[in-house]
Amino acid sequence: xxxxxxxxxxxxxxxxxxxxxxxxxxxxxxxxxxxxxxxxxxxxxxxxxxxxxxxxxxxxxxxxxxxxxxxxxxxxxxxxxxxxxxxxxxxxxxxxxxxxxxxxxxxxxxxxxxxxxxxxxxxxxxxxxxxxxxxxxxxxxxxxxxxxxxxxxxxxxxxxxxxxxxxxxxxxxxxxxxxxxxxxxxxxxxxxxxxxxxxxxxxxxxxxxxxxxxxxxxxxxxxxxxxxxxxxxxxxxxxxxxxxxxxxxxxxxxxxxxxxxxxxxxxxxxxxxxxxxxxxxxxxxxxxxxxxxxxxxxxxxxxxxxxxxxxxxxxxxxxxxxxxxxxxxxxxxxxxxxxxxxxxxxxxxxxxxxxxxxxxxxxxxxxxxxxxxxxxxxxxxxxxxxxxxxxxxxxxxxxxxxxxxxxxxxxxxxxxxxxxxxxxxxxxxxxxxxxxxxxxxx
Ligand code: 5AD
Ligand code: SF4
Numbered sequence: 001x002x003x004x005x006x007x008x009x010x011x012x013x014x015x016x017x018x019x020x021x022x023x024x025x026x027x028x029x030x031x032x033x034x035x036x037x038x039x040x041x042x043x044x045x046x047x048x049x050x051x052x053x054x055x056x057x058x059x060x061x062x063x064x065x066x067x068x069x070x071x072x073x074x075x076x077x078x079x080x081x082x083x084x085x086x087x088x089x090x091x092x093x094x095x096x097x098x099x100x101x102x103x104x105x106x107x108x109x110x111x112x113x114x115x116x117x118x119x120x121x122x123x124x125x126x127x128x129x130x131x132x133x134x135x136x137x138x139x140x141x142x143x144x145x146x147x148x149x150x151x152x153x154x155x156x157x158x159x160x161x162x163x164x165x166x167x168x169x170x171x172x173x174x175x176x177x178x179x180x181x182x183x184x185x186x187x188x189x190x191x192x193x194x195x196x197x198x199x200x201x202x203x204x205x206x207x208x209x210x211x212x213x214x215x216x217x218x219x220x221x222x223x224x225x226x227x228x229x230x231x232x233x234x235x236x237x238x239x240x241x242x243x244x245x246x247x248x249x250x251x252x253x254x255x256x257x258x259x260x261x262x263x264x265x266x267x268x269x270x271x272x273x274x275x276x277x278x279x280x281x282x283x284x285x286x287x288x289x290x291x292x293x294x295x296x297x298x299x300x301x302x303x304x305x306x307x308x309x310x311x312x313x314x315x316x317x318x319x320x321x322x323x324x325x326x327x328x329x330x331x332x333x334x335x336x337x338x339x340x341x342x343x344x345x346x347x348x349x350x351x352x353x354x355x356x357x358x359x360x361x362x363x364x365x366x367x368x369x370x371x372x373x374x375x376x377x378x379x380x381x382x383x384x385x386x387x388x389x390x391x392x393x394x395x396x397x398x399x400x401x402x403x404x405x406x407x408x409x410x411x412x413x414x415x416x417x418x419x420x421x422x423x424x425x426x427x428x429x430x431x432x433x434x435x436x437x438x439x440x441x442x
Pocket of ligand 1: 157159298331
């Protein structure tokens with residue numbers, strides 16, 4: 001399995017892997033050893049799509065040497081391109097769209113039985129959602145849980161609603177059951193996934209909201225941490241803010257993509273909030289939860305973006321002082337509302353604006369990180385540090401990577417650490433309970 005794109009895609013790949021393990025396949029890390037190579041793909045920006053095409057092309061030689069090899073392309077690009085993929089790449093045997101993932105084992109059987117190519121890109125999901133077998137892989141500390149699929153927002157630049165379809169929330173009882181089962185399997189941290197978790201439940205016929213779901217999940221025995229992504233500013237409710245503040249397991253971190261700082265551009269993006277409204281949301285969040293960690297997504301170079309609009313985005317970063325920001329160059333996607341706009345910003349301007357914001361935000365992120373020096377942080381010990389014997393790595397509730405002394409018995413536990421210094425972007429600390437007054441070396 002080769003996965004491109006977001007956490008949702010990575011989670012989908014886990015699901016595909018699980019279904020195929022159930023069907024008797026064995027996962028291998030080695031391309032040459034594989035009888036089946038499946039790509040799970042992303043088309044949110046052109047760059048990801050081009051990288052995929054490069055990787056698929058490279059397999060042509062391998063396929064020529066090994067004709068029985070099965071090559072499949074699935075997920076978002078498959079849903080968008082459909083049979084055109086098999087025309088472009090004659091060595092692709094299987095195309096499976098975002099609504100066909102659950103049927104992957106049957107589709108592969110058809111290919112194995114000689115039907116080539118097989119193309120399955122239905123507009124709606126025929127079978128009820130297949131779930132990954134909970135036992136998949138090693139005992140894990142942390143797991144993703146999909147709470148909804150699709151998106152109804154139609155931001156003017158975004159291809160997601162076209163390739164992942166309308167919003168479909170999973171029923172709360174189903175999500176709770178999955179989290180319980182994960183907890184029984186040893187998972188202590190869950191990250192709830194959805195394109196816009198803040199509108200969770202609106203498409204259901206039961207009374208459900210994301211804040212209410214968090215409350216139900218907070219009660220699951222064995223789970224110690226709950227994270228979620230992504231939040232849409234226009235749908236963030238006071239109830240959700242209070243849930244983050246009051247529910248002990250819900251981590252104080254919100255990924256709240258602002259996309260741009262100019263209200264004019266936000267309107268063109270169809271985001272549903274103004275720059276001032278966004279700032280007010282941040283103010284309310286910080287009033288309620290002073291130590292909240294805030295991260296965001298930014299797009300530079302949306303069609304028609306002027307120097308003044310761009311300056312507004314820079315000002316947004318300056319005013320909010322995010323803990324982190326993903327800054328993307330605008331990528332025109334055909335089929336989207338903005339895809340047909342012809343007042344494109346030229347490439348070199350986009351590159352310069354991108355560079356400027358990256359540099360600006362890097363300083364801010366580092367300052368925000370430094371503000372954690374000499375504080376006590378609760379860290380979930382996730383694994384041994386691969387490079388430093390006797391050290392563990394994990395994340396703070398605010399999603400910062402931290403390193404500290406510890407042993408196997410600490411893995412999966414919440415450890416209080418005192419942050420002593422930074423090593424790059426990693427917080428280095430000392431476990432507060434076996435504090436010896438010495439700063440760990442490493
Ligand atoms: N061009 C650039 N960035 C995009 N994103 C979504 N669509 C595009 C596009 N066409 C970014 C948004 C979103 C993140 C997941 O990807 O910032 O929040
Ligand atoms: Fe795309 Fe907007 Fe939906 Fe996010 S909320 S997936 S940016 S359409």
